[in-house]
Amino acid sequence: MSIDASIPTWLHDLPKLELHVHLEGSMSVATVRELAARHDVDTTAIWPDGLPLAFSFDGFPSFARQFFFGLSLLRSGADLATITDDLxxxxxxxxxxxxxxxxxxxxxxxDRGGRSGISWGEYREGLNEGRRRAAERGVEIGWVIDIPRDLEMPDQTVTIEYLESGQTPDGLVAIGLGGYEVGFPAAPYAEHFARARAIGLPAVPHAGETEGADSVRQAVEVLGAVRIGHGVRCLEDPSLVDLLIDRGIMLEVCPTSNDLLQVVERIEDHPLPELLAAGLRVCLNTDDPGWFATDLVTELAIASELLGVDRAQHLAMQLDAVDASFIAPEIALALKTEIVDYPIDA
Ligand SMILES: [Zn+2]
Structure with a gap:
């Protein structure tokens, strides 16, 4: 594969959108340091030698331990506004x-560690403030609120009741299903997702990341998924691939995440080329950019330099991601025009 020396600059300047990024996964080392200082929290229980330059993991459990520590630093609407603005x-x-x-x-x-949780109203106001600041930076935000499958069991209804409460942030566009797939199947959440659809929220669950094709099929057939977070293991079942193509369901693919959480053995072995060759709709994303020390340009560059994606494919994926998003029509039109006008050989 020949290396295109100008590709990082071209990818940087390309007008882009991202459909799979977790607010709570976007915290950088600098943000963790800032919030720990804000709340006078000692970080040595997790990082005995001090905060690292970049976070590192050896699988999902080790990632989760650090992730939940970061989460424990988010204690107010102001903290949520801070991390939204940082992202x-x-x-x-x-x-x-x-x-x-x-x-x-x-x-x-x-409630966490003797502290009460953030109220519904404060959560909404924190996200609204962060979203307002983001717009000033030229970044429009649509929110996806997800059910954490390994924390909120199917007999709990906290998330869906909140979504139905009318106290949700401005710009809410969809419901997700996150957390660890192994041992926590999607099907028991059918009722939650039916209720979400009834209030106009489409389903964009994670599936086919740490579990196989069956998990993706449940997300589609039981939850009514219109996009799938990850979904890379759909290739294990050709009839599922056909189903995803027939329904035009886009996969939100996150190469570095799959590498660090050991969904793939080596990033060079990532199945992105096979997904594209199969005719699946795919967009590229960061997942948890702070924790994984990545950004969208890096993910696109990995696709170019290690996985053989060319410039025309990048342009097509960005345009297709606009179509698979829940973006307001006037912003969609402006963004698509910019992408179409972006010179392929700049
Ligand atoms: Zn994710």
């Missing part, structure tokens, strides 16, 4: 114009 600054610096950002309301509402 928006990173997105703006990469020419990302629109992002659908997943946030896990449930984890903020819980």
């Amino acid at each position: 928006a600054a990173t997105l703006a610096s990469q020419n990302v114009r629109y992002a659908e950002i997943t946030t896990t309301a449930y984890t903020h509402f819980l």
